[in-house]
Amino acid sequence: MIEKTCQTFVSDCHIRAAAELINHAWDPVVLSALRLGPTRRNALLGRIGGISDKVLTQSLQRLSAGGLVTRLSTGDQIPRRKGAVYQLSSLGESFANGPLAQLAQWAADNQADLVGPSS
Amino acid sequence: MIEKTCQTFVSDCHIRAAAELINHAWDPVVLSALRLGPTRRNALLGRIGGISDKVLTQSLQRLSAGGLVTRLSTGDQIPRRKGAVYQLSSLGESFANGPLAQLAQWAADNQADLVGPSS
DNA sequence: TCGCATTCCTACCAATCGGTAGGAACGGCT
DNA sequence: AGCCGTTCCTACCGATTGGTAGGAATGCGA
Numbered sequence: 520m521i522e523k524t525c526q527t528f529v530s531d532c533h534i535r536a537a538a539e540l541i542n543h544a545w546d547p548v549v550l551s552a553l554r555l556g557p558t559r560r561n562a563l564l565g566r567i568g569g570i571s572d573k574v575l576t577q578s579l580q581r582l583s584a585g586g587l588v589t590r591l592s593t594g595d596q597i598p599r600r601k602g603a604v605y606q607l608s609s610l611g612e613s614f615a616n617g618p619l620a621q622l623a624q625w626a627a628d629n630q631a632d633l634v635g636p637s638s
Numbered sequence: 639m640i641e642k643t644c645q646t647f648v649s650d651c652h653i654r655a656a657a658e659l660i661n662h663a664w665d666p667v668v669l670s671a672l673r674l675g676p677t678r679r680n681a682l683l684g685r686i687g688g689i690s691d692k693v694l695t696q697s698l699q700r701l702s703a704g705g706l707v708t709r710l711s712t713g714d715q716i717p718r719r720k721g722a723v724y725q726l727s728s729l730g731e732s733f734a735n736g737p738l739a740q741l742a743q744w745a746a747d748n749q750a751d752l753v754g755p756s757s
Numbered sequence: 758t759c760g761c762a763t764t765c766c767t768a769c770c771a772a773t774c775g776g777t778a779g780g781a782a783c784g785g786c787t
Numbered sequence: 788a789g790c791c792g793t794t795c796c797t798a799c800c801g802a803t804t805g806g807t808a809g810g811a812a813t814g815c816g817a
Contacts, residue, residue, distance in 0.1 A: 533742045533743075533745035533746045533749065534666050534667055534670050534738065534741065534742045534745065535666075535667060536745045536749070536752055537666075537741045537742060537744065537745035538660060538663065538666045538667070538741075540752075541657060541660060542660075542661070542663055543774075543775095544657065544661060544774080544775075545775085547653050547654075547656075547657045548653055548654060548657070551653050559793085559794095560793075560794060560795090561792085561793060561794080570775095571775070571776055571777080572776095572777095572794090572795085573775080573776070573777085573795090573796085573797095574774085574775055574776075576794080576795060576796085577774090577775090580795095584753065585752070585753055586751060586752075586753050601783065601784045601785075601792075601793050601794070602784080602793085603793085603794065603795095610748060610751050613744070613748070614744060614748075617740065617744050618737060618740045618741040618743075618744045619653065621736065621737045621740045621741075622653065622656045622657075622737040622740075622741070623652045623653045623656060624652075624737075625656065625732070625733065625736050625737045626652035626653065626655045626656035627652045629729060629732070629733075630652065630655070632705060632729050633655055633659075633704070633705075634703065634704055634705050662804075662805090663804080663805075664805085678763085678764095679763075679764060679765090680762085680763060680764080689805095690805070690806055690807075691764090691765085691806095691807095692765090692766085692767095692805080692806075692807085693804085693805055693806075695764080695765060695766085696804090696805090720762075720763050720764070720813065720814050720815075721763085721764095721814080722763085722764065722765095
């Protein structure tokens, strides 16, 4: 999908690559929440208000597969462990502290001018 | 939806507001394409490869409703005019040249480390 | 006046996303 | 051993997204 669209509009085809990282509603929020440091799943559920159990799991899986988030199994690699901890990878950190932080900053600055669908 | 989730994780709830602007796959691409200047609909269709007619229309409507894009009716306000031209509003320009450009830049810099779903 | 390109809309359709509900595997505690 | 909290999965559901196809309205040129 990406390769094909890159034949035109070459200079900005990176936008599509980056957009896929944040195309899911909760992914940016999860990444932002992880900026506060390594966090357990359940702590994320509480810190992020309104996210459902399943979606958080899927989001973490997506972000892990994309290399933005690392799962620290406290003991071994067996899933469904209790003490699993998620943290930003170096790539995820550069993303969350870079463009994502800029995005949030811009939204904060232009809050008054934003016409959200729910306001 | 936003108001409720903002009760927790307040400092970064702006991320959700900003995320809604780019939650649709093609919106960031359209905004990027408009950075090159006021463009007619059909020119956008050609410049952006792979986007469908309907989706571009919807994207432009969304972005216009959000105040990021302005539609310049060459003559009057009647829709379905031939010479309609779209351009970034000042808000859209600050968004496209700010966080969106940063996003693209980051994606270009980290291109090698990105594991896209289609690669 | 007759096409023709352009803009935009309206069905449909498949795929996906987020949500709820229920349950399974694992660890910790008593 | 028994119970509970945590992590994660599955099955279903409604809503939304993006795509295709077809058509309507407008303006332009032959």
